Amino acid sequence: MEKLLLEDKSLKRTRYRPASILAGSDRWTSYWPVCGPGVWMLRKFKRLDRFQATVLADSGSLKKGGTPPSNPFFDACDAFVASLEELVSVYEQRYAVFRHRLLGFVMTELPARKAARQVQSFDDLLTQLSGALDGPSGQVLAEKIRSDYPAVLIDEFQDTDPVQYRIFWKIYQCSGQPMFMVGDPKQAIYSFRGADVFTYLGARQDAECGYTLDQNWRSTPDPRQRDQPALRAPGGYGRISAGRDCVSEGPAGAPGQALPDRERRRRSSTGHVDAGPGRIRETDT
Structure with missing residues (x-):
């Protein structure tokens, strides 16, 4: 096959470069004994399509008016790739079924094991409290929480998830007791832990009043410039x-x-x- 592809006059050498043909032939002969005709062969051998009859006959492979080289090996590569694609499709379907069954197992088994060991996760606390507030004694529970916490201030509210916000909303809505939410959507960085910036945006719409700080009260320019010289304008240091x-040269911390x-x-x-x-x-x- 190597000689046939190297000597053929109809193939475009922009696609079938001699060096690429030689390298592909070497990979084919080295991978086949190790991998065998299977999915791993297709993953290892990235240029198998160069040996397919359909690719050889493509206009991108042939010069104008050229005739593709013919050999049963090229037809076999076509059949091999088609079979592998069908096999991969079957694998993907079976993998989807496996994941579905695994998820069902975890959803059933994990709560049972945590109950047997008498442990709870942070998410368990949230979901159980949310469920209790929806239950028949939900109003009594909300009143008890409000009596213990007459006012609530939630800092870093941009990192709140929907379940957390729903808990606070069910406790304090229409209660006449204040709930303050402080946050900045530009600092929402905990999406990987379930935080949802859209929860913040929705809460902002639900709030009766909204306020925006237009001045930085954390520090003033003078201490920043004196205590942190690295923040000064560039060019002042050699x-x-x-x-x-x-x-x-001076007292500690000078x-x-x-x-x-x-x-x-x-x-x-x-x-x-x-x-x-x-x-x-x-x-x-």
Whole structure:
């Protein structure tokens, strides 16, 4: 097959490059004894289509007016690929059935095992409380919670999931007792734990009043600039040098005094790391 493909004059060499043909032939002969004619063969051999009769006859493989090379091996590759595709389809269907049965087993077995061991997960607490609020004693339970917690403030509300919000809503809606929700949808980062930013957006629509802070009250510009020099405008610093035996230039924690000057470092260090733009170098003094 290798010789036939290399010597054929009708094939486009943009698709059937000699190097690719040789590499494909080597892979075929090496994979077949190991994998056999199965799904793993198809996964290992990425260029099996180059040996298919239908691909060889495609306009993308042939020069204009060319005739594709013919050999029973190429027809066998067509049949092989068709059989593998059918087999993969069967595998996918069986895998879907397996997953469905596995999920059913877990949904039944996990609660039974947790009950036998008398353990609960955080999600169990939420779902059971939500179910209790929907039950015949739900109003009594809600009144008891409201009496213990006359007001509630939920911080980081953007990380709340639908079950959590539903619990708070069922307890405090139409009760006349305040419920404050504080959050920022731009900081919603816990979707992998079930948090749903759309819960936040829906709660914002449900709220009687909404307020937005238009000023940062966490800090003021002056302390930020003094205590965190790394946040200052770029361009104010040159080379940074770190000595092994550093001697502080000032009291502990003094801003900007963590590193000794060049002369002090030269006298007190047995060696130092000199980090300049684009390089780092260790020298002895």
